[in-house]
Amino acid sequence: MSLIEEKFSKLGVENAPGQEVRQRNNNLKITGANIQGDYVDFSHGDVNAFVPTPEAFEVYSEGYKIGAAQAYTEYRGDKSIRQFVADKLAQFSGAPVDADKELILTPGTQGALFLVMGSVVTKGTKVAIIEPDYFANRKLAEFFEGQIYPIHMDYMQGEKDGKAGLNLQELATALKTGVEVLLFSNPNNPTGAIYSKTEIEQIAELANKYNVTVIDDELYSRQIFDKRAYTHMRALPNAPKNLITIMGPSKTESLSGFRLGVAYGTAYLIDRMEKLQAIATLRAPGYSQRVFYTWFAEPDGFIEQRIMQHQAIRDDIVKIFNQVSGVSCRPTEGGSYLFICLPELTVDIQTFVKILKIQANVVVTPGTEFGPQFTHHFRINFSQDHDKAVNAVRRVMQVLEYYRA
Amino acid sequence: MSLIEEKFSKLGVENAPGQEVRQRNNNLKITGANIQGDYVDFSHGDVNAFVPTPEAFEVYSEGYKIGAAQAYTEYRGDKSIRQFVADKLAQFSGAPVDADKELILTPGTQGALFLVMGSVVTKGTKVAIIEPDYFANRKLAEFFEGQIYPIHMDYMQGEKDGKAGLNLQELATALKTGVEVLLFSNPNNPTGAIYSKTEIEQIAELANKYNVTVIDDELYSRQIFDKRAYTHMRALPNAPKNLITIMGPSKTESLSGFRLGVAYGTAYLIDRMEKLQAIATLRAPGYSQRVFYTWFAEPDGFIEQRIMQHQAIRDDIVKIFNQVSGVSCRPTEGGSYLFICLPELTVDIQTFVKILKIQANVVVTPGTEFGPQFTHHFRINFSQDHDKAVNAVRRVMQVLEYYRA
Numbered sequence: 001m002s003l004i005e006e007k008f009s010k011l012g013v014e015n016a017p018g019q020e021v022r023q024r025n026n027n028l029k030i031t032g033a034n035i036q037g038d039y040v041d042f043s044h045g046d047v048n049a050f051v052p053t054p055e056a057f058e059v060y061s062e063g064y065k066i067g068a069a070q071a072y073t074e075y076r077g078d079k080s081i082r083q084f085v086a087d088k089l090a091q092f093s094g095a096p097v098d099a100d101k102e103l104i105l106t107p108g109t110q111g112a113l114f115l116v117m118g119s120v121v122t123k124g125t126k127v128a129i130i131e132p133d134y135f136a137n138r139k140l141a142e143f144f145e146g147q148i149y150p151i152h153m154d155y156m157q158g159e160k161d162g163k164a165g166l167n168l169q170e171l172a173t174a175l176k177t178g179v180e181v182l183l184f185s186n187p188n189n190p191t192g193a194i195y196s197k198t199e200i201e202q203i204a205e206l207a208n209k210y211n212v213t214v215i216d217d218e219l220y221s222r223q224i225f226d227k228r229a230y231t232h233m234r235a236l237p238n239a240p241k242n243l244i245t246i247m248g249p250s251k252t253e254s255l256s257g258f259r260l261g262v263a264y265g266t267a268y269l270i271d272r273m274e275k276l277q278a279i280a281t282l283r284a285p286g287y288s289q290r291v292f293y294t295w296f297a298e299p300d301g302f303i304e305q306r307i308m309q310h311q312a313i314r315d316d317i318v319k320i321f322n323q324v325s326g327v328s329c330r331p332t333e334g335g336s337y338l339f340i341c342l343p344e345l346t347v348d349i350q351t352f353v354k355i356l357k358i359q360a361n362v363v364v365t366p367g368t369e370f371g372p373q374f375t376h377h378f379r380i381n382f383s384q385d386h387d388k389a390v391n392a393v394r395r396v397m398q399v400l401e402y403y404r405a
Numbered sequence: 406m407s408l409i410e411e412k413f414s415k416l417g418v419e420n421a422p423g424q425e426v427r428q429r430n431n432n433l434k435i436t437g438a439n440i441q442g443d444y445v446d447f448s449h450g451d452v453n454a455f456v457p458t459p460e461a462f463e464v465y466s467e468g469y470k471i472g473a474a475q476a477y478t479e480y481r482g483d484k485s486i487r488q489f490v491a492d493k494l495a496q497f498s499g500a501p502v503d504a505d506k507e508l509i510l511t512p513g514t515q516g517a518l519f520l521v522m523g524s525v526v527t528k529g530t531k532v533a534i535i536e537p538d539y540f541a542n543r544k545l546a547e548f549f550e551g552q553i554y555p556i557h558m559d560y561m562q563g564e565k566d567g568k569a570g571l572n573l574q575e576l577a578t579a580l581k582t583g584v585e586v587l588l589f590s591n592p593n594n595p596t597g598a599i600y601s602k603t604e605i606e607q608i609a610e611l612a613n614k615y616n617v618t619v620i621d622d623e624l625y626s627r628q629i630f631d632k633r634a635y636t637h638m639r640a641l642p643n644a645p646k647n648l649i650t651i652m653g654p655s656k657t658e659s660l661s662g663f664r665l666g667v668a669y670g671t672a673y674l675i676d677r678m679e680k681l682q683a684i685a686t687l688r689a690p691g692y693s694q695r696v697f698y699t700w701f702a703e704p705d706g707f708i709e710q711r712i713m714q715h716q717a718i719r720d721d722i723v724k725i726f727n728q729v730s731g732v733s734c735r736p737t738e739g740g741s742y743l744f745i746c747l748p749e750l751t752v753d754i755q756t757f758v759k760i761l762k763i764q765a766n767v768v769v770t771p772g773t774e775f776g777p778q779f780t781h782h783f784r785i786n787f788s789q790d791h792d793k794a795v796n797a798v799r800r801v802m803q804v805l806e807y808y809r810a
Contacts (some may be wrong), residue, residue, distance in 0.1 A: 004530070011677075011681070011684070016683055047477075048472045067453050070662060071661050071662030072452075075418060088441045110684070114686070121409075125409070140684050143681070215793075258690065259690040272413045272416075278418045278421055280515070281516045281519070282513055283664075286663075288664035
């Protein structure tokens with residue numbers, strides 16, 4: 001295998017969320033009857049159930065009408081929009097943001113993640129990746145030929161201890177060994193666990209001690225349940241010198257169709273990201289950039305209501321899982337994900353996921369996307385129609401019984 | 406300097422089109438009076454002068470109304486839209502396109518270029534880059550740590566010979582030496598030269614002989630002047646086995662603000678591009694994808710009229726350049742670019758470009774973006790308001806006289 005063949009062999013998309021349509025379902029051995037019910041795609045949120053922020057489309061239209069100036073912005077994004085977003089994010093995160101030097105608009109939060117990883121990881125760069133964490137993190141490190149140091153999170157124990165459950169000892173050892181980059185999501189994807197203030201402080205302390213670049217993916221940080229505390233690393237007195245925070249309006253705000261994200265933090269890293277963006281996509285979609293003016297500017301109560309609605313779905317779904325023997329999960333603290341651990345089955349998790357599509361009319365994401373050891377797990381995004389989601393979860397648990405070992 | 410610092414030091418964006426706003430103008434020694442006139446930014450086309458395709462925005466609105474299905478498409482793009490685009494491109498290029506396997510929708514043509522280069526270039530891959538050619542080509546090869554083999558194009562001699570003027574001998578030598586990838590734009594950016602059929606055939610023959618992957622950037626291939634012949638490499642009987650053609654509606658159709666592009670060709674390369682897209686931006690902007698339904702479906706006469714209008718601007722501008730001693734250019738055969746060669750000046754080209762902004766109220770792109778040897782050149786995109794463009798070029802020629810050596 002050539003170098004590049006090897007690189008792409010690690011970048012499978014077949015099991016990635018949204019790609020199920022490309023799967024082949026050969027030779028599945030089906031047991032039990034199919035269970036009728038509305039199709040639910042738990043691989044991502046349903047923006048028909050939770051619709052985009054009011055005015056988003058109208059504001060987009062304004063962008064289109066502006067024409068050339070909005071179509072061709074600076075690579076890092078339109079100056080006035082960056083100023084608006086910087087002010088909002090400074091207020092939200094609790095520390096100032098220089099709109100000119102410390103912020104870049106990107107095509108989705110995925111774009112932000114790609115640009116920052118491409119700006120700090122090259123062949124042999126040692127990168128700490130949390131397990132479990134967002135499935136693309138590992139793939140990004142692999143694409144840029146970094147050397148991955150997995151850091152484990154015991155999120156089930158963490159729940160009992162009132163923290164995410166990151167193995168800080170393991171992290172310390174990795175950093176001592178020369179790890180230069182740490183990437184993590186908070187709230188954690190796929191578990192919905194929030195890092196405690198102490199954990200964030202300790203990570204920052206370690207990052208400072210070993211001069212590590214930290215990438216703090218806070219995509220879901222506006223959707224925090226049960227009024228829990230949330231700590232933005234960048235606002236700590238000992239915030240790492242090299243720190244990029246990632247955020248975007250694709251989730252709680254349902255604006256994914258506009259492809260908008262943002263990265264903010266250390267100026268020289270933002271400069272690099274802009275250089276990479278210049279050859280990757282030029283800029284975040286021009287007219288879409290305008291939609292940022294609706295961000296952190298939603299009608300009164302909009303976000304609060306959205307949080308309440310998601311919390312209610314979470315509660316109903318968790319209740320179902322808790323009633324099934326051998327099934328466990330940590331209730332989501334922030335975001336829209338649940339990471340479900342299953343008992344021993346007669347089929348592997350990839351097969352079970354395919355079966356669920358056929359027999360339960362439900363799409364979920366296999367746990368192995370989030371770390372090779374999660375062979376008994378799947379993830380769901382419960383940002384869905386409430387009743388349909390609850391019914392779909394019931395069907396999943398029924399199908400589970402067909403395949404219980 | 407660390408590996409990654411070195412990598413990014415080669416990726417300057419200060420002189421790139423659209424980035425002039427970030428330049429510092431310290432210590433410029435100005436001679437002569439400023440010349441008043443409407444601001445013209447020749448670094449890219451003006452979508453206020455040549456507005457987006459009729460119905461583009463309305464079709465976008467439909468995409469937004471569709472909601473979830475349009476916001477979250479497969480990474481390679483919505484299936485029905487791919488089918489539509491594949492049919493149009495098959496007809497346009499003269500050879501079939503499999504919508505399922507041979508085509509991917511991307512965030513702009515820049516996105517297509519990035520994805521294909523990331524799919525074939527890794528550390529040490531030998532890449533043939535034409536000089537002059539699109540400024541990002543070299544940067545992409547450098548970002549992915551390829552080894553660049555510059556192939557020269559004598560486009561001024563080529564004009565006399567009825568061809569682009571590529572040095573095929575040089576290309577043959579490079580391929581013999583182990584070059585694995587050839588990237589070129591046709592019509593050439595920045596000169597507007599079209600490759601002759603013989604040249605395209607000979608490139609294809611060489612590519613076959615040495616098993617080279619060819620990337621044929623045809624972004625401007627709908628805007629061909631003077632009813633010239635144009636050869637799509639992919640439709641040749643001896644088309645290379647590994648061939649990706651790149652295209653998009655950002656130029657002639659003025660749809661850049663929607664960030665849409667497309668790559669089509671060899672299936673396994675499209676598969677790789679999708680894997681890379683999955684971690685880079687997930688997909689081309691969801692709602693925007695819908696706008697592809699206006700592509701190759703413009704009102705009767707729309708494209709023809711647009712070509713005539715651009716041809717008329719070209720003629721008026723070329724006439725002005727031809728009247729100035731020591732100034733030369735090859736009249737554009739396709740696309741909206743002119744690459745102007747200047748006589749000896751008292752300042753270098755970067756300085757002259759900064760001076761033009763101050764004294765002529767005009768932005769142009771320095772020739773060195775297109776190859777290090779183009780120290781007496783600049784590029785203009787003349788997709789502008791006709792009269793403003795002509796007046797701006799007159800001012801540029803007046804300022805030139807201030808600095809003639």
